[in-house]
Amino acid sequence: MKKVTVVITARASYSRIKSVLQALKKNKLINLEIVLKASALVDNYGSILKYLEEDNLDVNYKIYSLFNTQDISFQVKTTGIGMVELSNYLRSSNPDLVITIADRFETIATAIAASYMNIPLVHIQGGEDTGNIDNKVRNAITFLSDYHFVSNKEAKAKLVSMQVETDKIFNLGCPSIDLVNIALQGKIDNDSLYNFYSWSGEKVDLEKEYIVVMQHSVTNEGGSKAQIEMTIKAIERLKMPTIWFWPNVDSGTDGISKGLRLFNKSNPDFPITFLKSLGPQDFLKLISKSRTLIGNSSVGIRESSYIGLPVVNIGSRQEKRIRARNVIDVDYDSEEIYSAIKKQLAIKNYKKSTIYGSGDSGEKIANQICRILEL
């Protein structure tokens, strides 16, 4: 029996690892350990505690490392303290393998803790390319890691081109597609859809047509408030029922929050529902039923490709990710955004694409981890 420790730092990361966790948990030769850290534990930024509970996944340790986000140093400090506390925990827990996910700023803490303590390290979703500080983080983690589970062929090619050893790279698809697969197969439970926590505004009726917006700050650009105002303007003009997701914790988040609060204040009757967080399954059901997904979330590129969902992708945040035909890219310009949404609304659905996996990545990754651990 070998111990595998998975460290999760944010809401978005959970979707990209959930099916792997479930496959590892079922395996009798693996002692699965889950550590939550930083924004994954904080309600304001999307605590995932309740989703893990619903999914019957036990949390072994929690690291409350998030600093107040108002000063630009908070990302460094959160990472530094997360590193101190995680290394202390790993010292006693003594795993045979550690898994870190994707490219958020805190994930490098996991990579440094494991590599400096000579614990074999798996990185999920290296080799992608986005227009952001995330690129730096992701590539730095790649070079601290021992094994690389990428989500698509292009990502593998990228790592190979960076001189990563080919036999340490495994393209087994993105586990988030597994969840899309289940969500699309399963029957949609209308009641739970109506249970979404609505922050304010007029509640959206999900039986009717609606759109979804997810727009995060782009940490190395500044001007998040001006950016979000372009999107707000387009949405305002559209006057369609809208579900808007609260941005995750990053420098610039406060600019976005401020923009949204002002909009909400001055349009109290607009048919909009603000959401902070949603269980992965409910979330996928929600977007798959929507007419268009707007913003700069990677969900628009990744999960939406498998759904065939029309997407309007704004700005530079996803600029280098490979994409299927369902995406229209636009600039931070309310006119462009508006027109693109209009175009997408005219289309019912695109054809399902498997560029990001075919729905069974969790099992495949768990099996490959067993081979790495010689189980």
Next chain:
Amino acid sequence: MKKVTVVITARASYSRIKSVLQALKKNKLINLEIVLKASALVDNYGSILKYLEEDNLDVNYKIYSLFNTQDISFQVKTTGIGMVELSNYLRSSNPDLVITIADRFETIATAIAASYMNIPLVHIQGGEDTGNIDNKVRNAITFLSDYHFVSNKEAKAKLVSMQVETDKIFNLGCPSIDLVNIALQGKIDNDSLYNFYSWSGEKVDLEKEYIVVMQHSVTNEGGSKAQIEMTIKAIERLKMPTIWFWPNVDSGTDGISKGLRLFNKSNPDFPITFLKSLGPQDFLKLISKSRTLIGNSSVGIRESSYIGLPVVNIGSRQEKRIRARNVIDVDYDSEEIYSAIKKQLAIKNYKKSTIYGSGDSGEKIANQICRILEL
């Protein structure tokens, strides 16, 4: 006037940046700021405070971040706290550019602090290749950095092959060669040579023939005590006057220290002098006058190439660095080590090589930094 902040974390790094610091200090358009951190401040591991003072370089801030080194978590914790404190300092100091040096574990703290706070980051000596955790650290820093000053052609080629943008890579040689150049030109001051601090043992007479040993622990291998015993055995058999440098702070250092203390205890009359630290100039004079340099320090590969000094390089620590003809590589085996030293003692000196620079890197790098800052 633009502010350039250089963060130095260890004795060895100082040699690789000193001539750059001097060139930057002379430049009227640059406000040079020096931050010392971790082992660069601790006597046991080679404090460099007095060398900076001798060289008239002011220290602007000191970060005492070194944890007790007995637990394997100390490297992660030292890095984490160094990151927290450095980001706090940079927040107020607000530099236009940050420089991080080489590949020691603490240097990634500098890289993360600068990159997460959107401060342009220069990395000195990326693209090299050693057989160690240092490789992971060095490459991770490369991908967090914006500009890369490498020390040789092969290093540049390595970075290019890893998809680093060519126009961000500058091969201007290694600043440590500048110091070799000065040391070799200057007249040797016998008095200062006799002022070396000797930890114990019989003092070595520098007018006579002597050898120098510098062997650090290899952090991802373990067994540092067994490794050092092989070297000790060879030296013991050789019975030649020996200058032995105390290892720097790393996991495994305690194993080496223990081996050396035992040897010293049981051979009180052996002609050996233990040194903890030496000013860069005295150090270079000392090795350039020695008959052979033994161990696994990068000095054997780098500075010694320009001197043409006979070197016996032990084990894997420098295994992938490019080397001139002056180096004989051996395994952790007292017999092999002994024979190689004997061979090198038969040779007076090798021909000078410029693979690591031609002695004017400090000026060249400072000039390029000005161009980057548009000065």
Next chain:
Amino acid sequence: MKKVTVVITARASYSRIKSVLQALKKNKLINLEIVLKASALVDNYGSILKYLEEDNLDVNYKIYSLFNTQDISFQVKTTGIGMVELSNYLRSSNPDLVITIADRFETIATAIAASYMNIPLVHIQGGEDTGNIDNKVRNAITFLSDYHFVSNKEAKAKLVSMQVETDKIFNLGCPSIDLVNIALQGKIDNDSLYNFYSWSGEKVDLEKEYIVVMQHSVTNEGGSKAQIEMTIKAIERLKMPTIWFWPNVDSGTDGISKGLRLFNKSNPDFPITFLKSLGPQDFLKLISKSRTLIGNSSVGIRESSYIGLPVVNIGSRQEKRIRARNVIDVDYDSEEIYSAIKKQLAIKNYKKSTIYGSGDSGEKIANQICRILEL
């Protein structure tokens, strides 16, 4: 010339030290150094940066140590990191004396840093007695300190009774009364009063009659949301123009914030102005012109005694502080609160009391510090 370092961690502390800072700054024998930490630097919780700037007081170092406040561990973590960073700074700054103010949770970090590093420590405002965790913090700091500047006779008696050496205790009054003194003497600038930042709601007309509310969470009680609702109910019933101050950062703050947001949402037309922070002088002008001050702030007990302002003090937070005749104490009960406000509104003003000082404490304290430093 001797160096005196003052560490300020919160908005409230600034009022209690400002006149001391001004007196120390004027003194040619004193090198005054000001360090800001934690919530004193964060807009959401009352950054004081702009007030120091307005008062021409330079900030020498800033320590961004505040953690996200949603988890109960944040006070310990903020204190711990504040301690790490402050000790590092003091190590280089090397003051002859450190001053820590009052009883907020972060202030013990200053006390531990100074006392463990053998730097003489002055504590401002020990010996008071409140019904809260603040008591524990305040008394613990007393025993880490070398000199004690208390604000009233009872506080001195308290310290003496705790076996603190009498000749180390100085009762020179509370520096916050100095500010009251100036505020009451000076002419009120109506324009600046109208410049207050209003968070939302109907703006209060300061020419007409109004009341002020300041209610913080009581950290060791829990139930801050239920407590605040009682106050809200009373205010709602009163329907008088109201200025409401946002609570400072403490466990339980989120409960209060939530209560206030809900009230604001459901009473969009209520004549209420929410304020986050105000310069000390404007703040004192504001309350001195108000008809009644309601809540549990120490301002109601301390500054208001000198003004003779009618106060309704709610709950246990100030329960053991000595008070003048201007205060009516009530429980967390909307009926009681309502009646007490009504009673106070019937009174114009109470007689000025000097139990907390006579308006010249800053000078006196600065002089005594010079004597301690043998200047």
Next chain:
Amino acid sequence: MKKVTVVITARASYSRIKSVLQALKKNKLINLEIVLKASALVDNYGSILKYLEEDNLDVNYKIYSLFNTQDISFQVKTTGIGMVELSNYLRSSNPDLVITIADRFETIATAIAASYMNIPLVHIQGGEDTGNIDNKVRNAITFLSDYHFVSNKEAKAKLVSMQVETDKIFNLGCPSIDLVNIALQGKIDNDSLYNFYSWSGEKVDLEKEYIVVMQHSVTNEGGSKAQIEMTIKAIERLKMPTIWFWPNVDSGTDGISKGLRLFNKSNPDFPITFLKSLGPQDFLKLISKSRTLIGNSSVGIRESSYIGLPVVNIGSRQEKRIRARNVIDVDYDSEEIYSAIKKQLAIKNYKKSTIYGSGDSGEKIANQICRILEL
């Protein structure tokens, strides 16, 4: 069932809590949790891991918080990080009561973590009086604590005089006397005595007469090297078989270590055995068989009173502790130290004193804790 968490930070603290831990462990209503921190985990400073293992006491969490001890800031930093990590652990562990022991610098981290998180806190051995920074720490912890278990009548009287509530103070003796009691009753196992780890020097024959030295640095005095040299001189002159304990981790420890190493180097044949650490039982057997105990350890005052052991107590470190007749106090003066040892060697043994407890404190304290927890 209620959870009681005991945090141990140093070798010396273990003796003062061991019998309490054993009594709590036997109790079916108590879930005992043990956390080790800082120097309690580091070999150089007396790791207690193996003693807990021998005593069948499980360690639930380990916090590696010790910084490198060469800079004066290390005590603050170790305390700060210890606080961050302990609060994080307690957050998940969620005990009903926390116990902190005595007065070492790290213990205040435990007190702050528990009190700021509203967890009831027990302090073992408040109210004592020593000539040191320990006094500040001890008294500060008293005011952060909810319950006080003192070791003697005078300590209780001290706390009462400091206005601590009488009904929260319990004088149940010092648990370290329980160990003395067992050690004196039990048969001495000569074999284990001969198994002591000897650091160097001529091994002492325990069948013959010998003396024991334990001298720590006095952190707020400086000059630890000069102080230890006085003791060394007296011991050198005495030429008696000597067991010398290595000092614990404190500012100034390096001065003592240096003095001892020099002595050992220049007197290779002196009959001296250096010890770093010993199990509590072996330790007590060792000192109880010695002719005199010399130095400034509290063991000379406390445990030795119950044994009736002749003690020479040097300097200010224990100056205000109550003592039985067995102690002669001397200054840092080799002549005085020498004479006092000579006097004590003339005496066989003093009469047993129970001023520090009668050997059953562990049970009594555990029972009182149950009453506090209403079990």
